[in-house]
Amino acid sequence: MSISNQQMFERACQLIPAGVNSPVRAFGSVGGTPPTIARGAGARIWDVEGTEYIDYVGSWGPLIVGHAHLQVVQAVQAAAKLGLSFGAPTEAEVEMAELLTGLVPSVEKVRVVSSGTEATMSAIRLARGFTGRYKIIKFEGCYHGHADALLVKAGSGALTFGRPSSAGVPPEVTAHTLVLDYNDSEMLEATFNEKGSEIAAVIVEPIAGNMNLVKATPEFLQTMRALCTHHGAVLIFDEVMTGFRVGLQGAQGLFGITPDVTTLGKVIGGGMPVGAFGGRSDIMQKIAPLGPVYQAGTLSGNPVALAAGLATLKLVSEPGFFESLSATTSQLVDGLLRIAREANQDFSGQSVGGMFGLYFRAGVPQSFAQVMQADADKFNRFFHHMLDAGIAIAPSAFEAGFVSAAHGQGELERTFDAARKAFSRLQG
């Protein structure tokens, strides 16, 4: 026992703003000191004090096969031995492009970058370059990374800290960003009727995972698809979170809707920094050097990062992977719902594939406004009761949760035991 979480975090706070390199990690909304993580294996992580947790954060989505999966680690080690980066074409990039285009039919051509933020930022620039228009539509509570034009009424950390828009973004930069209500087809239709010829793109999380979990209605996405086609706007599905998380073809596969451009990240990097954007060939041809839309990256398509992503994608492509993952995730949510009911708590939950949402309110939310009605104070107390019992869920009421293939009956039982105690302490 050489160092405590407290000491470690104080050391971090001296030199790193709030002690973290991404805001939600700081426990700002739930309070307390975040444990400093030393290692992970399968469904579990350990902090620097040696305390074990069952992890439902999974590095915020990427770790769908669990921490330090042997095949993923071996692939990374083998790639690293051959050199860390070349800034030149490599076979891993071609393999990744073949896998992505093979699995996601709407992705005819694809470019690999180093984060989800880069993917969405580039997709927006591409849509604007392709259409020769500037306006984009996004939805309140959806998070598309932290590029300036997209940081308007965003979700995730931007939401957790009650500042859904960021300082430092000139109004000119967001002047072309129209923010509409999620799942409101009438508002979308009215906006297209008024400004249709100026709209370059609609960007949407087809299953929103950055305002907790909110599913789009099929009707909302169908209306969006039809309006984009009719008005010549590019439909961008931001599947950075849902891609290879809710199923092999992402949310677009579940809904049976074909976007023009898809952005990917998280799972396709298997825990390493990887993002991608791809879609219709005629749109992707506009990217430099074939076309006039610039996009580049010193480490784009990094071979070591792609080794982790390729190994992960091979594992999730195995027959039955998503059936099994979905079954575990719905078993988790069903169990928690039952326990909350026994404790007479206003609580609801749902899951899609390997992601889930838990809400301290009666009924599953369908809109951003409904998400905001959840009892944040109760969530914060529940979060700490669970963490104290060795169950790590996301430290914010506005984040989705993640189950990995390494979560099994043992993990679920321990989670239910902790939840029984946590809910009983919330009573009264």
Ligand SMILES: *Cc1c(COP(=O)(O)O)cnc(C)c1O
């Ligand atoms: C995580 C996320 C991003 C941003 O990805 P980063 O790798 O964090 O830059 C973009 N869109 C969605 C839907 C996400 O969940």
